[in-house]
Amino acid sequence: MTEKNTPLIAGNWKMNGLATALGELRSMAEAAAGGLAASVDLAICPPATLVAAAAAAAGDSGLSIGGQDCHTAASGAHTGDISAEMLADSGARWVIVGHSERRADHGESDALVRAKAEAAWRAGLIAIVCVGETEAERKAGKALDVVGAQLAGSVPDGADGARLVVAYEPVWAIGTGLTPTVDDVAEMHSYMRKDLQGRFGPSAASIRLLYGGSVKPGNAGELLSVDNVDGALVGGASLKASDFLAIAKAAG
């Protein structure tokens, strides 16, 4: 690795958060504006119902807001769906695509995830593309192959660090309190870096590679110190400002 990327700590609130959760977000924004955002990029991806209010609450604090999914089309007859343009219009800067929960719950394929990432770019958003193996795949020694195939299928052509982030989230580590060993994270992140450099050239060094899966204040320092880990995608621990900020401080 040459120069270090600015770390990104992104929170994924999943299907959690009523308007009352904006109090936590305001505390995060205060810390961001108080100096934290100078060394770490901070983002929260609340449920779609809160994107506009969260963006208004965050203002120009340095805490930015993202969506958790988008449709491939800009508009149209797609009841219940939300487009990347709508997220951007609500003040979002990022959108997560291909989270394992969407791949599992909604049968999202690599091709669909790729189309969603392209939709994000069309709307001017940065796509956070998620990849990660299941427990059975890791046990079978297929983790690298599975993630390599997901990267090949889910990341659009023309990717660079200005509009793509990749999050490695082993499915078995999400919400379980389990994490891979530091060596396993290092192996996977180095593999992903080489894979992206093989496809996109040296500029792929600026594509931030996040680790996600049971990141907590207590393990963040160790996980974030691994080579080629440029930040974290945090689920449960991003719901509380104190936990999220402790993780962000470990990155700064």
Ligand SMILES: O=C(CO)COP(=O)(O)O
């Ligand atoms: O899925 C995740 C973030 O997208 C990780 O969730 P947890 O941090 O709750 O394990």
